[in-house]
Amino acid sequence: MLHNMDNTPSSPGKSKMEKRTRWQTSLQKLTFWSILSMGVIYFVFFRAPSSFTSDTSRRSLRTYGYGGAAWEKKIRSSAAVTSKNGVSVLVTGAAGFVGSHVSIALKNRGDGALGLDNFNDYYDPSLKRGRQALLAKQGVFIVEGDINDVSLLKKLFEVVPFTHVMHLAAQAGVRYAMENPGSYVHSNIAGFVNLLEVCKSVEPQPAIVWASSSSVYGLNTKVPFSEKDRTDQPASLYAATKKAGEEIAHTYNHIYGLSLTGLRFFTVYGPWGRPDMAYFFFTKDILKGNTIPIFEGANHGTVARDFTYIDDIVKGCLGALDTAEKSTGSGGKKRAPAQLRVFNLGNTSPVPVTDLVSILERLLKVKAKRNVMRMPRNGDVQFTHANISYAKREFGYKPTTNLETGLKNFVRWYLNYYSAGKKADQ
Numbered sequence: 001m002l003h004n005m006d007n008t009p010s011s012p013g014k015s016k017m018e019k020r021t022r023w024q025t026s027l028q029k030l031t032f033w034s035i036l037s038m039g040v041i042y043f044v045f046f047r048a049p050s051s052f053t054s055d056t057s058r059r060s061l062r063t064y065g066y067g068g069a070a071w072e073k074k075i076r077s078s079a080a081v082t083s084k085n086g087v088s089v090l091v092t093g094a095a096g097f098v099g100s101h102v103s104i105a106l107k108n109r110g111d112g113a114l115g116l117d118n119f120n121d122y123y124d125p126s127l128k129r130g131r132q133a134l135l136a137k138q139g140v141f142i143v144e145g146d147i148n149d150v151s152l153l154k155k156l157f158e159v160v161p162f163t164h165v166m167h168l169a170a171q172a173g174v175r176y177a178m179e180n181p182g183s184y185v186h187s188n189i190a191g192f193v194n195l196l197e198v199c200k201s202v203e204p205q206p207a208i209v210w211a212s213s214s215s216v217y218g219l220n221t222k223v224p225f226s227e228k229d230r231t232d233q234p235a236s237l238y239a240a241t242k243k244a245g246e247e248i249a250h251t252y253n254h255i256y257g258l259s260l261t262g263l264r265f266f267t268v269y270g271p272w273g274r275p276d277m278a279y280f281f282f283t284k285d286i287l288k289g290n291t292i293p294i295f296e297g298a299n300h301g302t303v304a305r306d307f308t309y310i311d312d313i314v315k316g317c318l319g320a321l322d323t324a325e326k327s328t329g330s331g332g333k334k335r336a337p338a339q340l341r342v343f344n345l346g347n348t349s350p351v352p353v354t355d356l357v358s359i360l361e362r363l364l365k366v367k368a369k370r371n372v373m374r375m376p377r378n379g380d381v382q383f384t385h386a387n388i389s390y391a392k393r394e395f396g397y398k399p400t401t402n403l404e405t406g407l408k409n410f411v412r413w414y415l416n417y418y419s420a421g422k423k424a425d426q
């Protein structure tokens, strides 16, 4: 039996049909205009790309509800200091790899830690939710929101006068920058500026420690990389946005007296890590029997990284926070020169990527299917190696975990996490 598609009777009378047609036409018009206006509202309020000069506080309408006595209570409790000389820290990117570890470490030593994270889907958000659940158990609350949301940031500072901001929210990954350049500008530049705009205006101004990257050394060939070396030849847009962040930090320090410390992380790895990083997806693919692409330089040159274990990085982050001096501005004006620092946080022992794979093979007891190929020109550099003497001098930074030990911990976590019913294919 055929069904009439528009649900009108098969042979209506003529006048009835005309009326129906007029009525249908009006209905169609009404529907058309309703859809159009809803589309405009949706675009203007929810989807419009934030121009970097627009009122980004509008974005608060997007997905995140906030406010209310219960919400503020959670924030105060999470940010409450429980040790004698503790500090109260706003951790952006708290559901991220480094952010979650730093938040727990702060809370464990009696500092206050409030998280902020937009839970974007750059990689499997369920991993971020898993970290959030872990943090909740330790008494760390993560506010769901974006660093571009000025009104939310202001609100958080109204509720808690944070002494410090640990700014780890960012668009990470060197190769993805070719696919989605806008997300790097949005988070690493616009988002950072928004955060600094709020920080410069609040009373008292917090001290800010934030994540830069070893990638700022770009195409440099002199190793180990020292903070004094040039950083003006980035190999990826990601690196360029981190380098821009360092310059932006200089400006806010210079004009407004914000105390700013940038940390150049060197390929951080470990439990609860990022699935977009090589050690993580190599593990997944080795276990699945998939071939892994292993990069090499020209003339079979070694590609190596100064892989740095998460616990060492956390110690570096805390050291930087503990030695951060107070910002000196008030009323949006600088009152005295303020501290401005940049530190390498690496391991000081680069390991070839081929060795990384061999260690994983041993730990996983599975032979990898290797596809050694020339490193594509999509953001990678051939070699990183940190000189860490400045961080050592300033706050006793001393990494203690070698790649073998660190990967052992990672693999143990990985097998445990993904055998508990969670899929690793995202």
Ligand SMILES: O=C(O)[C@H]1O[C@H](OP(=O)(O)OP(=O)(O)OC[C@H]2O[C@@H](n3ccc(=O)[nH]c3=O)[C@H](O)[C@@H]2O)[C@H](O)[C@@H](O)[C@@H]1O
Pocket: 172, 173, 174, 212, 213, 214, 215, 216, 265, 266, 267, 268, 276, 277, 278, 279, 293, 294, 295, 303, 304, 305, 353, 375, 380, 381, 382
């Ligand atoms: O230290 C840093 O500054 C950066 O470290 C990592 O970037 P990267 O070192 O490139 O880390 P991976 O993407 O995990 O790559 C690690 C090594 O594996 C190699 N690799 C990567 C992917 C691949 O398919 N094959 C391969 O051999 C890369 O060339 C690199 O030598 C992070 O992804 C960045 O967010 C961070 O800022």
